[in-house]
Amino acid sequence: MPLPTTIITITPPSTSCPAPIFPPNRPHFPPRNLFTTKTILHNHRPTMANLSGFGFSIGSRLVASSGTSGSVADDEVRTLIEYAAGEGGATVGDDLVLLFHQLQYACKRIAALVASPFNSSLGKHKGLSGGGASAAGSGRDAPKPLDIVSNEIILSSLKNSGKVAVMASEEDDTPIWITDDGPFVVVTDPLDGSRNIDASIPTGTIFGIYKRLPELDHLPKEEKALLNSLQKGTNLVAAGYVLYSSATIFCTSFGSGTHAFTLDHSTGDFILTHPSLKIPPRGQIYSVNDARYFDWPNGLRQYIDTVRQGKGRYPKKYSARYICSLVADFHRTLLYGGVTMNPRDHLRLVYEANPLSFLVEQAGGKGSDGKSRILSIQPVKLHQRLPLFLGSLEDMEELESYGDVQQKVNPGYEV
Ligand SMILES: O=P(O)(O)OC[C@H]1O[C@](O)(COP(=O)(O)O)[C@@H](O)[C@@H]1O
Numbered sequence: 001m002p003l004p005t006t007i008i009t010i011t012p013p014s015t016s017c018p019a020p021i022f023p024p025n026r027p028h029f030p031p032r033n034l035f036t037t038k039t040i041l042h043n044h045r046p047t048m049a050n051l052s053g054f055g056f057s058i059g060s061r062l063v064a065s066s067g068t069s070g071s072v073a074d075d076e077v078r079t080l081i082e083y084a085a086g087e088g089g090a091t092v093g094d095d096l097v098l099l100f101h102q103l104q105y106a107c108k109r110i111a112a113l114v115a116s117p118f119n120s121s122l123g124k125h126k127g128l129s130g131g132g133a134s135a136a137g138s139g140r141d142a143p144k145p146l147d148i149v150s151n152e153i154i155l156s157s158l159k160n161s162g163k164v165a166v167m168a169s170e171e172d173d174t175p176i177w178i179t180d181d182g183p184f185v186v187v188t189d190p191l192d193g194s195r196n197i198d199a200s201i202p203t204g205t206i207f208g209i210y211k212r213l214p215e216l217d218h219l220p221k222e223e224k225a226l227l228n229s230l231q232k233g234t235n236l237v238a239a240g241y242v243l244y245s246s247a248t249i250f251c252t253s254f255g256s257g258t259h260a261f262t263l264d265h266s267t268g269d270f271i272l273t274h275p276s277l278k279i280p281p282r283g284q285i286y287s288v289n290d291a292r293y294f295d296w297p298n299g300l301r302q303y304i305d306t307v308r309q310g311k312g313r314y315p316k317k318y319s320a321r322y323i324c325s326l327v328a329d330f331h332r333t334l335l336y337g338g339v340t341m342n343p344r345d346h347l348r349l350v351y352e353a354n355p356l357s358f359l360v361e362q363a364g365g366k367g368s369d370g371k372s373r374i375l376s377i378q379p380v381k382l383h384q385r386l387p388l389f390l391g392s393l394e395d396m397e398e399l400e401s402y403g404d405v406q407q408k409v410n411p412g413y414e415v
Contacts, residue, residue, distance in 0.1 A: 080104055080250055080261040080270035092254045095183050096238065099163045099209070104250060104270055106157035107205055107242040110150045110191065111263065114203055114244045119146065146197055147171050150190035150205065158186055165212040168229035168382060170351040175225040175382065180217070184237075185210040185228045189351040193325030202245035204327020208355035209238040229382060233354035233375030241327045241356065249331065251277070253362040258334070274335075279365040282314055282394040283337025287322050287329045292344070292407065299404030300343055313398050330356050330390060334363055339391030339399055343370065343407040347388045349379050356390055366396040370405040 078087060081104070084097045092100075113119070151171040158164040158178060165182035168175035170189040186209055193203040210231045216224040240252030248263035250270045258277045261270035286307060293301060303312075310317035318338070323329050326340075326347065333340040347353055357367025357374035367374040367390045374388070387406040389399060399405060 078272040080252070080272070083259065083261070083272055084254070092238070095163045096209070096254070099158075099161045099184060099186075100238075100252075102157040102161040103154075103207065103240075106154045107248070107250060108263065108268065109153050110205060110242070111244050111248045113146065113149060113153070114191070114197060119197065147191045147194050150194075154186075154188055154190050154205070154207075166225045166228050168225070168350065170348060170383070174222065175229045177221040177225045183212055185212055185231070187229055187350050187355070189348070192327055192352065193323075196323075196325050201323060202243060202325050202328035204244060204325065204331075205242040206327060206352055206355050207240055208233075208236050208351075208358065210235050211237055226382065229350065230379045232378055233357055236354065236358045236375075239355035239358040241330070241359070243327050243331050245328060245331075249273075251331065251334070251359065253359050255362070258359050258363040277334060277363045279334050279360060279363045279392050280337030281364070281392055283333070283339070283392045284314070284316055285319050285321050285333070285336055285338035286395075287320070287333060287338065287340035288343065289322055289324065290320065292413075295409040295411070296343060296407050297404040299402035300407065303399050303402045303405065307398075313394070326352060326356075330360075333391050334360065334365075337392040337395070339389060339395040341387075341389040341391075341399075343387045343389070343405060344410045345385040345387060345407075346410070347385060349374070349377060349384045349386050350382060353386060353388045354379075356388075360390050365390065365392055368396060368400060370400065 081097060081101055084092050084100050085094075086092075148171060151169050154169070155167055155176065158167050162179065163182050164178050164184050164186050165180065166175050166177050166185050168185070168187045170192075186207060188205065188207040190205055191203055192206055193201065197203060210228070213224075213228055213231070216227050219227070236255075238252060238254045240250065243249040243251070248270075249260050250263070251258065251260040251274075253259065257275075259272060260274035260277055262273040263269075264271050286304060288304070290304065293304075296304075306312045307314075307318040308320070312318075321329070321332060323332075326342075329340045353367065353369075353374045360367050361375065367388070369377065369386045370389055374386075377386070389396060389405070391399075
């Protein structure tokens with residue numbers, strides 16, 4: 001029997017997509033100064049109605065933690081902004097809420113950017129496919145186009161918040177002074193792990209927030225920008241990361257616990273899914289680039305040899321996991337426990353080590369350079385690098401007991 005010849009016409013969705021431009025060419029959205037905490041909360045209330053169509057139950061961690069089961073009632077859904085504004089327990093002040101409102105907006109734009117089919121053409125248009133040269137980084141550290149665009153997105157959001165005096169970014173040689181009366185200082189790695197982007201491996205934004213130091217107000221802009229940015233991690237008032245992966249996760253702490261929010265693409269809200277995250281006191285995973293084994297000091301080799309044979313303080317054989325994307329490796333460690341590390345002088349104290357140490361401490365874990373607590377180290381240079389070890393309390397104590405864990409040989413690896 002002859003097959004019927006049916007002509008199928010595919011009608012494109014009526015909501016046609018404008019050609020993507022990164023960053024989108026929209027003047028000040030969300031508009032500057034139009035928002036108060038109240039208007040933000042009023043205009044951005046997600047309901048279960050607009051979530052339920054997806055046939056999944058959100059907030060399972062909320063359900064588990066409250067000891068109930070079944071679907072989550074509408075009033076149990078908390079957005080990042082509601083949480084920050086006090087409805088979920090944190091009271092951080094209106095200025096910080098407004099700043100977070102802009103930060104989450106910036107990160108949603110970056111999430112769209114990293115998932116865009118137009119990434120490669122972005123590089124070509126800008127003539128930056130090999131990465132631009134910068135004093136802050138050279139060789140394999142040279143910024144890639146997506147780093148640069150993400151940096152611009154964050155800077156523009158921080159400016160729009162009206163709440164930030166200075167931004168120091170891993171992508172900029174020097175901090176940028178934004179406004180004299182901004183109460184906050186923001187340090188950021190706008191897009192960590194971007195060398196993996198062509199393979200669609202997870203990436204992340206890392207940020208830390210300090211108060212502007214009023215005692216420096218009289219200094220010239222360059223000087224006060226630098227000194228405000230070189231604050232110790234113990235001064236952090238908030239920190240966070242945003243993981244761009246199969247889910248977009250905004251994990252943050254205002255100094256009272258670490259909480260993670262998952263982006264609900266149907267509403268555009270970050271929904272509280274992991275309140276009061278606690279890193280397990282002991283994990284069974286170590287995370288390190290172990291191709292560097294022969295450049296490691298004896299202490300680190302012995303530690304890894306011991307735990308992978310199940311001969312450590314915890315008598316089970318450890319597993320290895322290494323994505324080579326700091327935010328992703330850190331996020332997994334926070335959830336499953338164990339230790340994630342980069343033992344050579346590679347990661348940056350100001351933009352990476354301090355914010356992530358703040359988060360891991362708030363979750364009950366530890367952040368160290370192998371000898372000292374990260375948050376207690378006084379930064380002396382903006383782009384200062386150091387060995388970084390983050391993880392479960394017991395794993396970290398065991399690792400540090402080997403003494404000699406910092407990799408001194410750092411030959412500049414090709415990949
Ligand atoms: O090459 P190594 O030592 O494994 O370093 C990998 C680490 O470097 C990073 O890619 C950051 O380095 P860049 O700033 O050079 O991108 C992290 O995401 C990752 O954890």
